[in-house]
Amino acid sequence: MSEEKTIVDDINRSVYDVIDKEDNATRLEEGLNEDIIRRISEEKDDPDWMREFRLNCLKIYKELKVPQWGPGIDGLDMDHISTYVRPNTRMQTSWDDVPEDIKNTFERLGIPQAERASLAGVGAQYDSELVYHNVMKEVEEQGVVYTDFESALKGEYSDMVREHFMKLLVPTDHKFNALHGAVWSGGSFVYVPKGVKVSIPLQSYFRLNAKGAGQFEHTLIIVDEGADLHFIEGCSAPKYNVANLHSGCVELFVSKNARLRYSTIENWSKNMYNLNSKRAIVEENARMEWVSGSFGSHTSYLYPSTILKGDNSTMEYTGITFAGEGQNLDTGMKVMHVGKNTSSVVNTKSIAKSGGVSTTRTSVQVMPGAKGAKSVVSCESLMVDNISRSDTIPVMDIRTDDADIGHEASIGSIPDDAVFYLMSRGMTEEDARALIVSGFADNVSRELPMEYAAEMNNLIRLEMKGSIG
Amino acid sequence: MSQEILKVEKLHVKVQDKEILKGLDLEIGEGETHVIMGPNGAGKSTLGNTLMGKSEYEVTSGSVTFFGENLLEMATDERARKGLFMSFQNPIEVPGVRLSEFIRNSCEALGNRMSLWNFKKAAAEQMKVLNMDPGYLDRELNVGFSGGEKKKAEILQLLMMKPKLAILDETDSGLDVDAVRTVSEGVKAYQEQVGGSLLIITHSTRILDALNVDRVHVIADGHVVAEGDRFLVDEINESGFEKYLKA
Ligand SMILES: Nc1ncnc2c1ncn2[C@@H]1O[C@H](COP(=O)(O)OP(=O)(O)OP(=O)(O)O)[C@@H](O)[C@H]1O
Ligand SMILES: [Mg+2]
Numbered sequence: 001m002s003e004e005k006t007i008v009d010d011i012n013r014s015v016y017d018v019i020d021k022e023d024n025a026t027r028l029e030e031g032l033n034e035d036i037i038r039r040i041s042e043e044k045d046d047p048d049w050m051r052e053f054r055l056n057c058l059k060i061y062k063e064l065k066v067p068q069w070g071p072g073i074d075g076l077d078m079d080h081i082s083t084y085v086r087p088n089t090r091m092q093t094s095w096d097d098v099p100e101d102i103k104n105t106f107e108r109l110g111i112p113q114a115e116r117a118s119l120a121g122v123g124a125q126y127d128s129e130l131v132y133h134n135v136m137k138e139v140e141e142q143g144v145v146y147t148d149f150e151s152a153l154k155g156e157y158s159d160m161v162r163e164h165f166m167k168l169l170v171p172t173d174h175k176f177n178a179l180h181g182a183v184w185s186g187g188s189f190v191y192v193p194k195g196v197k198v199s200i201p202l203q204s205y206f207r208l209n210a211k212g213a214g215q216f217e218h219t220l221i222i223v224d225e226g227a228d229l230h231f232i233e234g235c236s237a238p239k240y241n242v243a244n245l246h247s248g249c250v251e252l253f254v255s256k257n258a259r260l261r262y263s264t265i266e267n268w269s270k271n272m273y274n275l276n277s278k279r280a281i282v283e284e285n286a287r288m289e290w291v292s293g294s295f296g297s298h299t300s301y302l303y304p305s306t307i308l309k310g311d312n313s314t315m316e317y318t319g320i321t322f323a324g325e326g327q328n329l330d331t332g333m334k335v336m337h338v339g340k341n342t343s344s345v346v347n348t349k350s351i352a353k354s355g356g357v358s359t360t361r362t363s364v365q366v367m368p369g370a371k372g373a374k375s376v377v378s379c380e381s382l383m384v385d386n387i388s389r390s391d392t393i394p395v396m397d398i399r400t401d402d403a404d405i406g407h408e409a410s411i412g413s414i415p416d417d418a419v420f421y422l423m424s425r426g427m428t429e430e431d432a433r434a435l436i437v438s439g440f441a442d443n444v445s446r447e448l449p450m451e452y453a454a455e456m457n458n459l460i461r462l463e464m465k466g467s468i469g
Numbered sequence: 470m471s472q473e474i475l476k477v478e479k480l481h482v483k484v485q486d487k488e489i490l491k492g493l494d495l496e497i498g499e500g501e502t503h504v505i506m507g508p509n510g511a512g513k514s515t516l517g518n519t520l521m522g523k524s525e526y527e528v529t530s531g532s533v534t535f536f537g538e539n540l541l542e543m544a545t546d547e548r549a550r551k552g553l554f555m556s557f558q559n560p561i562e563v564p565g566v567r568l569s570e571f572i573r574n575s576c577e578a579l580g581n582r583m584s585l586w587n588f589k590k591a592a593a594e595q596m597k598v599l600n601m602d603p604g605y606l607d608r609e610l611n612v613g614f615s616g617g618e619k620k621k622a623e624i625l626q627l628l629m630m631k632p633k634l635a636i637l638d639e640t641d642s643g644l645d646v647d648a649v650r651t652v653s654e655g656v657k658a659y660q661e662q663v664g665g666s667l668l669i670i671t672h673s674t675r676i677l678d679a680l681n682v683d684r685v686h687v688i689a690d691g692h693v694v695a696e697g698d699r700f701l702v703d704e705i706n707e708s709g710f711e712k713y714l715k716a
Contacts, residue, residue, distance in 0.1 A: 416524070421561040424521050425571070425630065426549035426578035435574060439565030439609070 016267060018108065019238040020101045020209050024127070026086040030212065031079045034058060037182055040084045044150060044185065049162065057171045057181030064175040071299045071328040071357070076243050076273045083183040085127040085210040091148055092132050102126050109236060111205050114451055119232075121146045123204040125217055128185040139198060145191040146202055149218050152189035161189060164220055168251040168279045168307075176275045176301075180216050180249045187217030187248065192227040192258075201230040201263075201449065206248070208237040208272075214245040221251070223258040230261040232452065236296070239269035243298070246272055252280035254288050256310065261289040265452055267459060268296035270326055275301045284310030284339065291447040292319035294331050295459050303361060305334035308342035308370075320349045320444040320456075323356030323388070324463050332361035332393075337373040337403075346377040347443055352388035353463065363395040366403045374404045381411040382440050384433070384464075434464035471498040474666060475520075475540075475634055480531035482512075482519050489515045491691035492531065497634065502660070502667040502681055504702060507688035508710045513670045514558050516688070517636045521555045522548055535634070550579060552633030552665075556623035556640045562611040568622060569606035572629050579630055595628040598658050600651045616643040624655040634666045635659065641676035649675045656680060674702050689713045 026043060028036055037058050041051040066073065089099050095112055106112065106124055115122040121135035123146070130148040139146075145157060152161050171181040188204045208215040223229050237244060246268060254260045260280070268274050274297040280288045290304050306315045315335060323329040335344045350358040358381070366373045381390035392409040414436050422432035438445070438457050445453035475497040482490035489512045497503050507513050519526040520533065522545035533540040535551055543551065563571070573588050583591065593603045599621050611619050620640050627635055637656065641649050653676045659665060660680065669676065682699040687710070694713040695701065 415561070417561050418563050420521075420523055420545060421557065421563070422571070422575075423545040424549055424555055424557075425575035425626065426546055427574060428546050428578070429544075431574070431578065432546075435566055435570070436563060439563055442565030442609075 016109070016236045016269065017238045018105065020105055022210055023088045023099075023101065024085050024210065025088045026084065027082055027210065027213075028084040030082045032058070032061075032083065032179075032183070036083065040183055040185065043084065043086065047153065047158075050153065053166075054182050057178045060171050061175060061178035061182055064172075064178055066175055067301075070301055070330045071359075073273055073275070073299055075298070076245060080212060080242070081245050082210065082213045083216065084185055085213045086129050087126045087131055089131050091130045093134050095132060095134075098132050102131055105207060105209070106132075106205065109205065109207070109234075110451070110455075114203065118200060118449055118451060119203050120198055120200040121202040123148065123188045125186045125204065125206045125215075127208060127210045127213060127215065130186055130188075135202075142196045142198070143193040144196060144198055145189065147189050149187040149189050149220070152220075157189065157191060160191065160222065161220065164222065164251060164253060165218070166249070166251070168253075168281055169249050169277050173277075176247050177249065177277055180218070180247050180277070183214065184216045184218045184249065186215070187219045190221040190229070190231065192223045192229045194224045195226045196224075197228040198230070201232050203232040203234065206233070206235040208244055208246060208268075211240045212242045212244065214247065217248045219248065219250040221260065221262075222253045223255060223260045225255045226257040227255070228259045230263065232449070233262070233264045234266075235264075236267045237269045237272055240271050242271065244269070244272045245275070246297075247275045248277075250276075250278040252278070252288070254280060254282045254286045256283045257285050258283070259287040259289070261291065262304075263291040263448060263452070265293045265448070265456060266296060270296060270298050272297040273299050278302075278304040279307070280305070280315070281307045281309055282313040282315060285312045286310060287313070288315040290315070290317040290319065290333070291444060292317070292331075293444055293456055294319070294321040294329055295463070297329065298327060300329045300331060302331045303334050303363075305336070306344070307336045307338060308344065309338045311339040312341050313339055314343045315345075317344070317346045317348070318444055318447050319347070320351070320441050321358050321360065322351045322460065322463055323353070323358035325354035325356060328357045330359045330361065332359075332363070334363040335365070335375065337364075337366045337370040337375070339370060341372040342370060343374040344376070346375070348379045349441060349444065350379070350381045350390050351384060351437060351440065352381070352390040353384035355387045357389045359391045359393065361393045361395070362407075363397075364405060365397045366400050366405070368399045370400055371402060373400060376406045377408070379409045380440075381409075382437065383411065383413045384437070430464065434461045437464055471500060473498050474536055476534045478532045480519070480533065481529045482515055483527045483529050484515065484525055488529070489691055490519065493688070493692050495686065495693065497666050497668060500664050500666055501683040502669065504677065504682055504685045504699070505668065505670045505688055506672070506685065506702065506705055508714070511688045512691045513688055514638055517555050517558075517638045517668075517670065520548075520636060521545060521553065546578070549632075553636075554627060554630060554632035554634070555636040556620070556627060556638060558638040558642070560611045560619040560623055562609075564609055564612055566610045567606065568608055568610050571610050572626055575626065576629055592625070592629060595625055595658075598628065599625055599655050601625065617645065617648045620644060620652060621648070621655070624652055627659050628655060628662070631659075631663045632665055634668065636668045636670070638670045639672065640669075641671055641673055646675075649673075652676065653679045674706055677702060687713055
């Protein structure tokens with residue numbers, strides 16, 4: 001039984017686990033010091049302000065302490081992480097020009113197919129840099145800007161970028177924001193002009209291939225007044241026996257009357273430390289929607305946060321976390337109600353299996369001026385066996401007297417009756433349990449475009465393989 | 470009797486250390502329709518659950534063969550794949566799993582893989598027989614279904630999965646007059662389309678009106694206390710189980 005399990009796992013994970021030979025143009029040595037930061041800056045031909053920003057972040061990084069309240073990250077030694085690996089190609093806008101091995105990797109992950117089928121634009125990052133970027137003509141003609149971050153830093157939108165870069169996620173917030181500020185590379189910049197509704201999603205895919213390396217992409221999205229965008233982010237990496245680090249930053253600005261949906265399916269390999277920061281600020285009458293699926297990584301810290309700044313602004317968060325063997329996933333969300341009559345709706349699901357640990361932290365803060373704030377938080381956990389752990393840690397800080405706040409948490413297991421019912425229709429026990437778990441995750445898959453929902457169900461099935469006996 | 474497909478001999482079953490079935494015998498031939506009646510708590514559902522292989526039901530002695538093979542050695546899913554089906558007395562709610570997904574996965578597990586298009590077509594056809602709105606396919610399995618809707622969904626599964634022997638455990642209970650007639654039509658359609666055998670557990674007669682009944686078994690206190698043709702049903706309806714119960 002257990003032998004079959006590994007075979008099945010290996011076969012099916014293989015699309016994610018294929019390791020490309022490292023054929024880098026540049027790989028900086030491991031560790032973190034001023035010299036390395038200067039060399040990253042040089043490699044990237046940073047404007048002066050950015051170089052200074054990086055150096056300042058390094059100072060802050062050195063002063064700040066590693067957080068003590070979450071999962072241990074002792075296995076992560078910054079002296080053994082290479083912070084910059086440039087693939088052996090410049091960014092391409094034609095798929096044909098992407099080097100063969102990198103192209104094969106993305107093709108296995110379904111990237112160009114997805115672009116053809118259902119996306120308005122795609123960016124693909126490989127290690128530290130984007131290797132491919134392309135936007136549909138119609139979308140470009142609407143005035144939508146979707147570029148790699150380096151181009152954005154120098155081009156027509158450089159002032160806008162400088163004005164927003166790390167203003168929401170400030171380097172002093174925590175140690176890994178400072179790290180990101182010092183060594184960031186790659187990522188995307190998106191600007192959707194006033195009133196423009198992008199009817200099909202844009203997507204960035206991040207692939208970390210290099211062993212013992214870090215990926216620190218920066219995503220900055222500005223949705224101007226009355227505009228509408230759905231942005232999808234996908235991530236994966238092959239498995240190594242040394243630690244890899246992902247510490248991206250995502251900053252989202254949602255202007256008056258605008259709407260932004262940000263969807264993520266994250267499937268890092270199980271040697272990855274995923275210390276990621278995401279924050280959105282939402283102006284008057286605007287709406288932020290998060291859809292988040294966390295499957296991979298060894299250890300995750302991930303709490304997308306939202307500031308409901310404008311009156312009548314709203315946000316909805318739908319997330320699922322699946323912690324399997326050897327994984328400690330600390331996920332959740334934060335929302336801060338600032339404007340009047342703001343509302344937040346949060347639904348999280350968490351699955352723990354084979355000794356995995358899933359902790360869901362939710363934080364709802366209602367500021368003194370936030371009259372009429374409403375918040376509903378629901379956290380559900382599913383324990384697939386009795387050796388795994390799933391905890392919910394809600395924090396509420398309410399500073400008005402008329403806030404309407406609800407919180408619900410529940411924990412359950414896979415009911416034997418349901419397994420029997422499905423098996424009585426011919427499904428194997430494994431398939432029956434996998435289907436029940438997919439059902440538990442249904443509220444998330446329903447929020448995703450069809451291909452992503454299918455990928456997520458596939459990931460759940462993979463995780464559930466060999467979960468019996 | 471036509472070729473025998475199910476043979477239950479001297480079956481003893483314990484649930485939580487309590488003996489429920491106490492030496493039950495039953496034989497069902499190909500294409501036959503059998504009815505089981507008996508007072509509440511007699512062990513009718515226990516028989517169904519035991520045949521389907523539910524783990525709490527411990528067979529302490531006796532034997533069951535299905536097409537000549539030892540049924541009791543098979544896991545539940547294997548029994549289903551051999552052609553056994555049970556319509557549950559209380560169908561289970563499974564949140565997030567669509568009825569369509571459930572039936573399609575089941576058919577696939579039984580070796581009938583269908584494209585989404587063909588599946589929808591086939592399901593819509595059977596739903597017409599059952600007077601069910603095709604919209605139900607997108608609903609979560611049994612979640613928020615009324616009692617009657619749950620039972621219709623079970624018969625829809627019967628019609629889609631086409632088993633060789635179907636146990637219907639009080640599929641008619643809690644249904645209004647029209648719904649009983651519809652469900653009965655569904656069961657008849659199964660007989661006509663598939664020609665399979667039926668083991669119908671019921672407290673009423675209306676579901677039987679449109680069906681040919683070959684044999685009636687009365688179970689009390691864990692074994693068969695009377696057998697007969699369909700007139701036995703009428704007799705019980707008139708005078709109850711009293712004469713079969715031990716003083
Ligand atoms: N899973 C179980 N756990 C405990 N007791 C059980 C279980 N299943 C059945 N029993 C007991 O076994 C006896 C027979 O139950 P069963 O459900 O087979 O009756 P039934 O003939 O189907 O009755 P009804 O007509 O009310 O459906 C009852 O006393 C019941 O409480
Ligand atoms: Mg019963």
